[in-house]
Amino acid sequence: QGLLGGDSQAGDGKGPIVLGMLIPQSGSEAAIGPYMKNAADLAVEEINGKGGVLGRKLELKVADDACDAQTAVAGANKLVTEGVQVSVGGYCSGATLPTLPIFGKANIPMIIPAANSQELVDQHLKHVFLINGTGSQQATAAMAWITKRGAKSVALVHDNTSYSKDIAVRTQKLLDEPGGPEAAILEAVTPKESDYSANINNILAKKPDFVYWTGYFQEGGLIIRQLRQSGYKGAIMVGDGSVSEKLASIAGDAGEGVFATMTQTPDTLQGAEGWVASYTKKFGSAPGPYTNQAYDGVRLAAEAIKNAGATDGAKVIAALEGIDGFQMFSGPLKFTPDHTLSAGGFQILVVKSGKFALQDALK
Amino acid sequence: MSQLIWNGLFVGSFYALVALGYSMVYGIMKLLNFAHGDIYMLGAFTGFAILGAVGGISPGMALPALLGVLVVTMGVTGLSGVLLERVAYRPLRNAPRLSLLITAVGASFTLEYGMRAAAGADPQVYPLRLGGTSAEILGARITLQQIALIIVAVALMVGLNLLVTRTREGRAMRAIALDPRTSALMGINVNAVISRTFFLGSALAGAAGVMAGAYYGKIDFLMGFLIGLKAFTSAVIGGIGNIPGTMLGGLLLGLLESFGTFWLGGEWRDVFAFGVLILFLSVRPTGLLGERVTERV
Amino acid sequence: MATLEVEALDVHYGGVHALRGMSLTVGEGEIVALLGNNGAGKTTTLSAVSGLVRPTAGKIVFDGADVTRARPEAIVRAGLVHVPEGRRVFSTLTVHENLQIGGYLVRDQAEIRKRVDRVYSLLPRLAERRTQQGGTLSGGEQQMLAIGRALVSGPRLLLLDEPSMGLAPLVVASVMELVREVNAEGVSVLLVEQNAKAALKIAHRGYVIESGACVLGGSARDLRGDSRVVEAYLGGL
Amino acid sequence: MSLLSVEDLRLSFGGLLAIDGLSFTVGEAEIVSVIGPNGAGKTSAFNCVTGFYRPTAGRILLSGREITGMRPSGIAGLGVSRTFQNLRLFGEMSVLDNVRAGAHLWLRQNFVDALLHTPRYRRTERECTEQAHHWLDFVGLRGDRFGEARALPYGEQRRVEIARALARRPALLLLDEPAAGLNHGEKAEMLALIRRIRELGIATVLIEHDMGLVMEVSERVVVLNFGREIADGRPEDVRRDPAVIEAYLGRDDEDDEDDTDDTDDTDDTDDTDGKGGADGKGGADDGDGGGDGDA
Amino acid sequence: MTAPGATRAPALGRAASRLLDSRWAGLAGLVLALLAPFVIATPYALSVMTSAAIFVMLASGLNMVVGFCGLLDLGYVAFFAVGAYTSGVLSTRLGLPLLATVPVVIVVTVIAGVVIGAPTLRLRSDYLAIVTLGFGEIIRITANNLDVTGGPSGIYGIPSLATSPVVFYYLTVVIVSVAVIGASRLGRSRLGRAWRFVREDEDAAEAMGVHTYKIKLAAYIAGAVWGGLAGVLFAGQLSAISPGSFTFLQSALVLMAVVLGGMGSTPGVVVGAIVISLLPEVLRDFAGYRFFAFGVLLIIVMLVRPQGLWPHRSREASS
C-alpha cells in the first residue's frame, strides 16, 4: 500500500486473529528465541484445538529482533504491517523499548512475556503489560531466601545487560539496608566468554558465603563450575534467566544444590506435569527460560480478546486491565496500575540430580 | 596477586593458541580472517560430534581419548580452512585487500548459522570433562590441565617460530606476504603454500576449540566470535605475522584482562585492556615484536 | 634446437593491446638482446614468457614443451628464470634470505650454499650487506641482489629486464661480464636492455620491437651496423 | 647566498655510515649532479634534504633557513620538489591526478568551497587541471593521461613523476636517476627537458649514473664514495680526477671495450670524437619532434 | 601532441559511462527514493527504508575514511554512538528538540574524531584497525556503564524530528542526500585528492607537500561528523537507543557496505549500504537461516564482483 493507495489493513471480523511475537532468533541471544516460539506455538495449537477465540483461529507471526534495536523496530513495523492484533513478544529490554511507540501508535496491546526492565514500566504506557516478575520482585524474593539461609556476605554477579544488572542492583539495595546480610561485591562479567576466573578471583577475595548470579544460564553454568573449581564452598543462587536444565548440565556436579529465584514453573506447579511432558514430546527438549511466560502470554491474549469480544486495541487493553484471577504459571493474574504483576510469584528452586525442584515457596 | 598473573597467563595462552593461526594467515595474506574464530567453533563441534559418536569414555581414558579426538579434529578443521581459502579467498587474490574482508565475514556468518542450523542455537555440553585436580603453587591455584595447555601452546609457538624463520617453507611464506608475484618467479607455488598455511592455522584453531570444549565444558555456535576478535587483537599487539610476538600478545591481553578486572571491576575490564593497548601502540607503533619496517624512498 | 620459441604472441591489458603477434627465438647457449622504446612491450614479452601475464593468442615453447599456459612456478621449475623490471627484492627479508629464496626449488642445501657463496664472490657488495634488509639497500645494490637471486636458482634460460638500470658504470661492466660468464657456462639469456651498446656487445643476436611486435632481428653485429638501430638506440650516426 | 647548502651532513644506520661529512651547495638555477658508486649515499643525501631521513649530524639550509629535521611536507612547502629512484607514483590514480598532486600546495581552496562548489572552487579546479596538462606537455608525455598511472610504461612514468614535481612550482628540484630505463633517444629528450627546466629558473640536483647526460648538462658535479665527498667541481675537471676514475668511472683502457656506451659517448675520442656533446644537444633540441618519430 | 598510446573510448561507451557517472545516477536514485513511499508506504517499508537511508549516510561517512583515505577503521560505530547519545541525552535531559542538538553533536563528534585520531593516526593500517576497534568498544562499554547514558537499557523517549514516519523518511532522505553529495564533493576536491594521495603512497604525498597527518585527521573528523549526524537521525527514528546498537558487528557491517559497493566510489557505497541494510530484511522470512543466507550471498556477490558492485573508476573523463 502506497501513499496513494490508501490503507487496507486486515483487522476486520473475518480470518484468523493474528498475534505477533518479537524474539531473538539470531545474534547473541539466539538460543532463547526457539524456547519462546515453541511455547507460543503450543499455546496457539491448544487454543485452536478448542475452537479458537470468538470463533476464529489464532495465528502466530514471529519476527526476529536479534536483540538489536534497529532490527526490532523493523520487525515491529513488519508485524504491524501484517495486521497483528496483539503483541506477545519482547525479550531483550534494549530491543523492546524502541518498539513500544510503534505498537502504541498502531493501537496494538503488548503483552511482554520476558523483558522486564524498569524503563518499560516507567513510561506508564497504556498498551504495555508485563507478565514477567519485575526485577524488584525477584530481588525481594532473593533477599528473603538469603536472609532465611542465614548468609552473611553476598556476592552479586551480573552480566551487564539491563535485565541482569537490574536484579543485581536491586538486591544490592536491599542488602545495603542496615542489619542483616551485607553485599560483599557487585561484580559484572562479560557475556559469551568462557573463562571467568578473573571475576571469580574478585569474588573470592571478598570471602562471601553466598553468590547470586542474575544473568543467563550459559554463563551461569560456567561460573558455577569455575567457582567450585576455585574452592568456593558457600551457597550459590541464580536468577530466572538461568533456570534451565542446561545450566545444570553445563555446571555438571558443581551444579548440585544451586538455588534459583523463579516464578512458578510447570515442574513446581501442581497439575502442570502434563504440560512439561507434552512440550517435551512435541519439541524434543525440555522447556527453558521464559517458556512458560511465552505460553501464558498467548493464553492471556486469547483470554483478553475473548473478554473484550473484539480485537480492537482499546477494548483488548480494557479487558487486560480488567482481568482478575486468570490462572497463569505465576499464579492468578491481576495487573497493578503499572500493568505489572502484583506479586511476582517468585519461589526458590534447587537443583537436584540435574533438575530444578521446588525448595521453598516463600509463602 | 600470583593468582591474577596465573589466571591472565592461562586465558592468554588460549588467546595465543587461536591467535597463532590467525597471525599466520594474516601474515601471509594480510587478511582479517573473521572466520578464524568460527573454525575454532567448528573444531569444538567436530570434537563434540566425534565424542558423541564414539559414546561414553571412561574417566581414566579421558586424556588419551582427547588426544585422539584432537588429532582427528585438527585434520577436519585444517581441511575446512583449506576449503574456505579455496572457495572464498583465492578467487579474490588480486582484488582489493578489503574485498576479502567481505567474504571473510560472509564465511563467518555461514559457518555460525550453518552450525546453528545443524546443531541448534542451544549450547551443547561436552561429553568429556577434564576434571580439576589442582595444586597450590606460589600462592596460586593451578590445575594440571592448565599446565598441560600452556605447555602445548608454548611448544606450538616454538615449533611454528622455527618453521617460519628457519625453514624454506617459512621463507616462502614470508616472501609471499611481501610480494606474491615475485614469489612465483622464485618457483614458489603460491597457492600451495597458502593452502598449507591455512591448513596449519585452522588445525591449530580446531585444536584450541576441542581443548576449550573439554576444559570449559560448554560450546555454542557463537563461541568463536569473541575469541576471534581477541585473537586478532593479540596478533596485532604482538606485531603482525610475528609468531613469538603473537604469543606474547595473547599472554599480555590475558594479563591485562585479569588485572583490569581486579583493579577496575569486570564492567570496565575491556576499557582498561583496550586503553592500555592504545597507549602502548601509540608509543610503540609496530607492536611488541613487530619489525620496524624502514621503507626506502 | 631453440631453447625458447615465441610465436605470434598477443597480450591485452584490459583494453590495451600490448603485444601484437610477437615472435622470437632464443637458441641454445645464446644471448639475445631485446631493444625497444618505452612501452614497446619488452617487459610484457618477458612477463608472458615467465607466466606472469596470460597471452590471449600465440604460443610459447620452452625446451620443446609448450608452456603458454603454465604457471610461473612450473616454468621456473623447468629452468626458466626471470629477473623482473624494478628489482622486486623482498623488502623485509635480509640479503642472505633473498638469495636463499632464489634457491627455493633446489633441495640440496649444500648446493644452495655453494651458489650463494658464488654470488657473494661475484658481487662482493652483497656479501658486505648479508644481514641488511633487502628493502633498505641502495637502488644499485637491490639490482645486484635481484640478479644474484636469479643465479642461485640455477637457470637454463635467464630473462633479464634492464639489469643495468641504476648501476654505476663500473658495475654495469661487471654485470655484463657476469652475464657473459654465466652464458659461457651454458645458460641462455634473453636480455632486455636500454643500454643497447652494452647489450649488443655481449649479445649474439638481437631484436628490435615496436608497438608489440618485432620489426627487426639479426645478429648483434648486423644490428650494430643497422642505421635505424644506430640512430634510435646507439646514438651514433 | 646559495639556494641549498648542506653542511657536514652525517647519517648512520646502526653501525653503517651512509653519509660521512658531506657538504655542498647549490646556487639559484644551477644544475648540480651528484654521482658515485652504488651505495655511496646519494639517495640518502636526497632523503636528508627532503626530510625523509633525519640526519645524525650536520645542517641543511635552504636560502639560509635551517630545514634539518623538518617533515617532508614542510620542506616541500618551502619550494623543494623531488622524484624517486624507485618510482613512487599514485598508481591507481589517473595520470592527471598524479600531476595535480603537485598543485596541492598552491591551490587555494577550502572545504567550504568544495562543499558548495563556489566560483573559487571552479576557478581553482580549472587552473589545477590546466596546469597539470601544461606540465605533462612540458615533459612531453605521450601516453594516455586520463587512465591509471601504473598502466604507463616505465619510461613514461618517469616523465609523470617529473611533471608532478614541476607542478609544485619548486625553486629546487631533486631528480633521482631520471634517465634510468631510458634508451639513447629518450635520454636525449631527458637532457633537453632538464635544460628547459633550468630555463624556468629552477635549480636542479641530479643523481645519475649516465655519464653522457651528467657531463653534458651539469654545471657542477659532486662525487661521493662511501658517504664521503671525493670531488666537487666542473664536469671536465671531475672527469679527469684520478680518485673519481678509480672509484667510479673506471679506467679508460678498461672501458673502451666493455664499459657503458654513455661514458664512451663523451669520453671516447676515437669513436664519436667531439660529437658526444653535439649529438646530445642535437637530440635534445629536436627531442620533441624526433621523439614521436621514434615511438 | 597526440600519442599512439592515448586510447579513445568509443562515443557510445563514453555516453553510457557519463550516464552512469554519479550525477545522473545519483539523481535517478534520489527520485527513486522520493517516489518509493507512493508505491509502498507500510510502516514496515518506511522503517526499513529509513534505516537504509541512515545506513547510507554512515557508509558515505566511512567511505571518506576508508575509501578515500585508506584508513582501516573497525570502530566507526563509535562516532555513530557519540552522535546518537549526545543528541539523546541532551534532548531527554534538557528537553531540547532534536534539531537543536545538532550543533552540539557536530562539536562533540569533531572532538571525538580528534581524540581518537590524534594519538593513533601515526599507526600503519593494521594497527590502526585494532586501535579503532578498541575505541569502538570503549565507547560502547562506557555508554553501558555510565548512568547519564542510561546504562545497559539506554535512553528512551527521544523526540522524533517529525510527527509522521513518512515525513521523517523524507527528511532523512533529504539530509542523507545532502550528506552523500557533500562527501562526494569533498572527495573530488583538493582535500579529497590529498586523501587519495595518502592512501596510495604516503611518502610521495609528503614529498608533494601534503601534511599527511593533518590530512588523515581531516578524514577522520569528516567521517566522525557524518557518523555523528547519522546517529542523530538514528536516535530520532528509534526514539530509544541502547549500547546494543553500537557493537563491533555494526562497524563491520558499515565497512562491508563500503567495500561491497566499491571503495572510494560514491554511487558504490550508496548501493552497498542499501544492499547490506536491506538484504537481512529481504531474508527475514528465513528466520534462523537468515544470516546463513546472508553470508552465502555476501561471498557470491564478492566473487562475482571483486572490485565491488560499482567500483570507483580511476579513468577521468577527458574534458
Ligand SMILES: Nc1ncnc2c1ncn2[C@@H]1O[C@H](COP(=O)(O)OP(=O)(O)OP(=O)(O)O)[C@@H](O)[C@H]1O
Ligand atoms: N598493467 C598494465 N595495464 C595496462 N597497460 C599496461 C600495463 N602494463 C603495461 N601496459 C601497457 O603495455 C604496453 C607495453 O608495456 P611494457 O611495460 O611491456 O613496455 P616496455 O617495453 O617494457 O617499456 P619500458 O622500457 O618503459 O619498460 C605499454 O603501452 C603499457 O602502457
Ligand SMILES: Nc1ncnc2c1ncn2[C@@H]1O[C@H](COP(=O)(O)OP(=O)(O)OP(=O)(O)O)[C@@H](O)[C@H]1O
Ligand atoms: N634505511 C636503511 N637502513 C640501512 N642501510 C641503509 C638504509 N638506507 C640506506 N642504507 C645504506 O646506505 C647506503 C647508501 O644508500 P643510498 O641509497 O644513499 O645509495 P645511493 O648512492 O643512492 O646508491 P645507488 O646508486 O645504488 O642508488 C647503502 O649502502 C644502503 O645499503
Ligand SMILES: [Mg+2]
Ligand atoms: Mg619494461
Ligand SMILES: [Mg+2]
Ligand atoms: Mg640511489
